[in-house]
Amino acid sequence: MRTDPDLAADAVRGNEAAFAELVRRHQARVRGMARRLTGSASSGDDIAQATFLTAWQKIATYAGGTFSAWICAICWREFLQVRRKTRPEIEFDETAEIIPFGAQGSRPSDQQDDRMDLSRALEKLTEAQRVCVVMCVAAGLTHREAAEATGWPLGTVKSHVLRGVEALRKHLAKPEVA
């Protein structure tokens, strides 16, 4: 199987099939990340699409390394752009404690399974914790990659992940998440 850097090198030369393979490989991770950041499937997929279109335009800037970290960093920037357009008055503050963010009304309410519990438990986290948990736990980025993508200090990311995971476990352990 061809590696991500090989496919990216082909995509730089304009090979659309190679880029399509990259999209196929990473779409679940990116869509999952965008959906969890926005709290909405449709907004998340829009951001994921914008992420891959930006990646296609800037594929020449991919300088090797983990492709998933590179694409997730783009996804994070796309998310921030959309967020600034919709809520320009609020600047992102990674030190903020509780910011209601996920409830946008478009999440289906009939999915009563683990997925729902996971989503609800994520909503209970602070925004910074949610971002770090989504990147490191759900998208599989290392702490360092998440710190580079967000521009936050490594220690801050580690601390948010640690607390976020703790809180997530606590919420998931409860029989009924309000």
Next chain:
Amino acid sequence: MREEDTFQDLSSLFAAEDRELEAKPFVDEVMGKVRRRALIRRGVLLAVGGIGAVVAALQLPGLLGEWVTLDSTVTNTISSAQQQAGLLANADPLWLGIVAVVGLCVAAVTTLERT
């Protein structure tokens, strides 16, 4: 143990959720947009290139006219130089020898410099 290993169970839960997402429609949509953008880019480039080619073609008659004038000037200069060289040779053949030696030297220097 890596720090990331402490939440492997949660990562598996998220991964299971992500695996349920259907890839094909999403990939098709993204690649459709990529192709559309490439098509638009190609169209714009062709249109701009075409306009440039037409503008360049419109300049050709003027350019060719200038070239013809230049050509006749060069021809006149060469023929007059030939006449003057002939007159000079008739007056004193030694000049022809000097010109030949200078020409050979210049040719030798030029050849050596290229290699």
